[in-house]
Amino acid sequence: MTTPVHFTHNGRPVSLFTEAGESLLSLLRLKLGDQTPKYGCGQGGCGACSVRIDGQLRLACLTLAETVDGAEVETVAALSAPNLDPLQEAFMDHFAAQCGYCTPGMIVAARTLLDTNPRPSRDEVIEAISGNLCRCTGYEPIIDAILAVAAQEVSA
Amino acid sequence: MPIEITRTDDPGLAARLIANDRGAYVMGGGTGLMRRIHEGDQAVRHLILLSGPRLRQIAPERGGFFIGAQASMADVLAAPEARALHQPAASVGAPALRNMATVGGNLFARPPYGDLTTALLALDAEAVTASGSGEDRRPLALLLEDRTTRRLVLGVFVPDQGGARLHYTKMTRSHPRGASIVTVAASLARSGGRVTMARVAFGGLAGAPFRASGVERALTGGPLGSETIATAAERIGDGITPMSDALASGWYRLEMAKIHLRRLLGTAQGSPS
Structure with a gap:
């Protein structure tokens, strides 16, 4: 059907x-x-x-x-049209992607967080991506990248 | 085999379809049923997409509040009426899953899932089911025990708790989120230093979430002392077969249930009610 x-x-x-x-x-x-x-x-x-x-x-x-x-x-x-989203830039700058398989999901989850909560705490970032598994990076570079974008978007 | 799909806003039709066909399921957020379809589960043959404002409603009703079966965990977390369920709802999955997983789906989730249901049992919730053109209510515990009659659940009714307070904890292997090793929900009322009412439910431990009557009896009537708590914890295994799966053995689950009940009630000792 x-x-x-x-x-x-x-x-x-x-x-x-x-x-x-x-x-x-x-x-x-x-x-x-x-x-x-x-x-x-x-x-x-x-x-x-x-x-x-x-x-x-x-x-x-x-x-x-x-x-x-x-x-x-x-x-x-x-998010990447016409220019890369700041999160995509930050993931590159912070080496937050290795194999890249989790990256699209991570960035969608992170963008959703920042759209609703522009100044998240570290714990709130961890909570926001808690449903996204990454087996390469150990998460720290990803968390750092998201926090860096939050700081940058708030100060801009 | 192809799957049939029926879209309807008629609860009567949906109730008849699920009562007459064991392969028919009302679709909630898809977190259980879509997973079964991906796994090639041939038992899922007919999906019913049921809609209607009552199904997403969370509202006060006389003597308590109602939550529609298709309200998501995120909807529960956004509703001040459902404050008693915020901690259990927040312990389910991660944000994307909480946007999808529904209250009705949680009632029938495959073990070890069913954290919200565990809390609903401790809150003495009733299942609101479709009956003819109207609604019927029955204790949630009865609905969960009787898996032979397939009823359409429209929502749950959570009665006012009076002086009772819900204590809730969930143990997982991975943090901050994961499937339950054991989930404990205990609603206690106390007066004059004594426990006057105890409803204690466990999830993840033995198939569907259940009320532990032996634990409740051991807790009721006396002060909430360490000895009472230790005696109650030894009653958890009465009449159940703890489940084993890839996450934990049944033995481990039961031991963890004892530890987490003791810890949970230990913190309740120091709390005001």
């Missing part, structure tokens, strides 16, 4: 068919060609597929594609 879904993908209206039981992640990666959200665990445990739906942080792998009908879906790709 296929169902039509219409939603906004990174500001652009899209219409396509979804299979029953298909996840938003599969729709984004395989049908829309947006490979920025990653498939990690498929269980909601790693955060690699983090996206924003109507501004709220969500896991694309656990989102039934049909439920985003009429919604605004944003992936990390939305």
